[in-house]
Amino acid sequence: MTLFPRIFFEGLVLGALVLTALGGVGLLALLANDWRKGTLW
């Protein structure tokens, strides 16, 4: 049985958590930008 190596597992999980966190921050930044420009909806 060939297993996914530790480095792959760590990179995958850490990468996912960092991307999720960045997603939250990014959404707020986008909202602020649209709000400032009056292009929310």
Added chain:
Amino acid sequence: MTEGGAILPVETAWLLLGAFSIIWVALGVYWGRKEKSLTGFMLAGRNVGLALGAATAVATWVTSNTTMLAPQFALQMGIWGMLAYSTASIGLFLFAPMAGRIRRLMPNGFTSAEFIRLRYGRLAWYIFLAISLFYAFTWLISMGIAGGLLLEALSGIPYLWGMSVILLVCTLYTVFGGLRAVIGTDFIQSFVILVGIVVLGWAVLSQISLSEVHVALVEERPALLDVFLPVAVMAVFNNLLFGLGEIFHSNVWWSRAFAMREGVGTRAYVLGGLLWLPIPVAAGFIALAAPALNINVPQVNMVAPIVAGELLGTAGAVVVFIVVFSSIASSIDSLLAATSDLITNDIVGEIISPGASEAALRKASKWVIGGLGVVAWLVCRLENADLGTVLFRAGPFVGSAIWPVIAGLYWKDANPSAVVGAMLLGSATGLYAYYTIGWYTAALIGTAVSMVIVIGGTFLAPRSFDWERLAVRTRRLAT
């Protein structure tokens, strides 16, 4: 844990449920107070910007399946299970250019079924409408049932009460605020979901390192790290095609394409895909930590809340409760709005009362949303189904709609009769595969059969189409 295995005290759960319900309904009333036109109510004025557009794509695609089933997939199929779930984001990426094209080709469009009617004629429209309504209603019911079951499992709130409150709240704010309320609350819900998942991931990592999780998996559950896990590899393809079929055909996504401002749709869907992509892995890994943390998981479908409750106590349970509630509400409201659009625009406006004015349809739309909420509640009262299989049963139907939609948007010569045959035969063979081979093959086979018929039929008998026919205004403004 509290009595009955729940991880959150029932009083706290009611308090959270009550508080969020009041906030969502109040926002629905606030955002809906100025909506006087059908376009305003159904499509938020066709002027939605990038932030709200991207957030609504993420929130709608994060269902309770993402937050609850992704950890279950991880515990059953390991790394491939999480990756398989993540492939559902590819649907958002591939729909991105289509969203832009839909907005350009149909500047006055309302629904995905309307596109099929204008593009392929009424027979294809009837079939597509049946598939769309069946799928949307299946999804709505599965979310209602999931909501009731999850609230009961997490907090001990009786199934009937939890399910009823979720459906009632979502129906109320969608009736009051239309798509604007749906998209507005989606932003808050998507933010809550992203923050909640990061908090839970951080909680796990504060107790144990990823190296320790890996070591425990190698020793106790090596199959979860297997690079070649055949069932999981099949699940990757099935999930990918299921995601494509759902997004390409469903009015939930088309109505957002119509609602976004010209030039926003493509970027919003790409961003939505990027934001969604890591969520199944970030949520799923919580389950993989269970062996290393020596946490006993008696029910695999409750692995995420069990781990969160063990690690963070009541605080973890509150986070899971809010994330799950937001995931379910953000999908139910979208389904109510998009399904009501299909019924109002395509059934009321085309079959029952052809040529009805926008004002009349706007009134009808509110009644349809309310009626859908009631019917969903009645069905949810009767049924009790497994989270995954209810929705996967619709896989062959949506899979068979992928190629008719793609060909309809990009292939000038697509043959309408081939499209009809593709949807019918694709659905039938996919359903046959579901029962004879396994759920994980249904969407794959339905899509493959449909593809062969659309491509083969069009090569044999091409039918040229004038794109301008899609730009027609189908609704008259006067009362």
